[in-house]
Amino acid sequence: MKRRNAREKALQILFSLDAEEYDLATTIDHTLDEEEHDSFLLNLVNGVIENKEEIDEKIKTYLEKWSLDRVALVERTLLRLATYELVYLQDAPESVVINEAVEIAHVFGDDKSGKFINGVLSKMIK
Template sequence: MSPRRMARVRAVQFLYQWGLRREPPSRKSLEDFWALSPAGGSACRFAEELILGTIEHVASLDERIEHYLENWQIERLAAVDRSILRVALYELFYRVEIPPVVSVNEAVEVAKKLSSEESGRFVNGVLDRALHDVNRPLRAVSGAAGEEVA
């Protein structure tokens, strides 16, 4: 598994736990998490960026999820699927150095790994609707000198 996919998996795992408690993340909670779910240096750094950014924007991300769901409510989503969607939408709307199609593909793969094949299709459908609101190229890095990485 690539370091960035590992980071996404770890971010979803942390956010799943955080979603159950809704306590602000502390350095200690992150250290405790890393002690139980180790990751390499670059994966750990990227995961923490995703974790902290997602939590910072969770209210607007949840509003977006509600908007993109069809005939469904966010509270009825499986907690892991909700965490996957939060991370993916954070990447789509706040991390312009990541091509949107990479964020979608990675979210689908993480859903298949942590949830189910059906969740992969569900996550893909929700994120496909979100792509209509992304105001940048879907297959390229936006912004300054970024590099396209998964």
């Protein structure tokens, strides 16, 4: 599975877990359908879940005039994924992680999602 696809699937899984509080294994199986479980995807999902509180605290420091609770679920989930990659994985260039998050925001978010994601993550890496 390509990393872009893994990031999109991770977003879908984490979004489902936050929105509906489904069981993790069931959500992964449902989202992947017949696709093989990818180690990068599972690393993203498990990493965000295990470090969610620390990730959220990091994100909060870069939100201006926003509380994390007010951020739409798609954007909040994307910020968590990208923050996990930037802080914990550090195996892709920062610009690639941000660009991927922005591109995924254009697919799953609204017209302003990409700009918002870019702004928060850009502050984070400075």
